[in-house]
Amino acid sequence: MKDIHFDAISAFENYEIKEMRDGRVVVTTKVVDSSLNYYGNAHGGYLFTLCDQISGLVVVSQGVDGVTLQSSINYLKAGKLGDILTITGVCVHSGRTTRVVDVEIHNQDGVNVCKATFTMFVTGERLENAQVRI
Numbered sequence: 001m002k003d004i005h006f007d008a009i010s011a012f013e014n015y016e017i018k019e020m021r022d023g024r025v026v027v028t029t030k031v032v033d034s035s036l037n038y039y040g041n042a043h044g045g046y047l048f049t050l051c052d053q054i055s056g057l058v059v060v061s062q063g064v065d066g067v068t069l070q071s072s073i074n075y076l077k078a079g080k081l082g083d084i085l086t087i088t089g090v091c092v093h094s095g096r097t098t099r100v101v102d103v104e105i106h107n108q109d110g111v112n113v114c115k116a117t118f119t120m121f122v123t124g125e126r127l128e129n130a131q132v133r134i
Helices: 044-060
Strands: 015-021 024-030 064-075 084-094 098-106 112-125
Touching: 024 044, 044 064, 044 084, 044 098, 044 112, 064 098
Parallel strands: none
Antiparallel strands: 015 024, 024 084, 064 112, 084 098, 098 112
16 A cells, blocks of 8 residues: 655645625635645645634624634635635624624635635624734
8 A cells, every 4th residue: 555644734824814894804825735635736624724714703803702613615616736715704694692604715716616604603702902813
């Protein structure tokens, strides 16, 4: 049997927050070598991590902290090495204890790479001086 090893998957090695306001976040990042699976495409776990992180930022943009309660993702097209991805998250339900966030990732050509929905559990009000770590 061939020797198999797993490389670490990195997300957000390079990113830029383009927009972060009440219930909407837009971030861009570039697909790099450490983002790829063994087929040479953006790893599904990498794409999921991008969506999960953006969902958290959407909740933070509303002044609360939250954690992922449930998620669903559909992979639509392959992300390729060098692609510039735009990850957009929008809160579509803002309840007292839960938030529902839709996230889409598009490449530089506007092709939809994946679409995800996250249900976030609100853990409390966000402290004004709390730092956001991506």
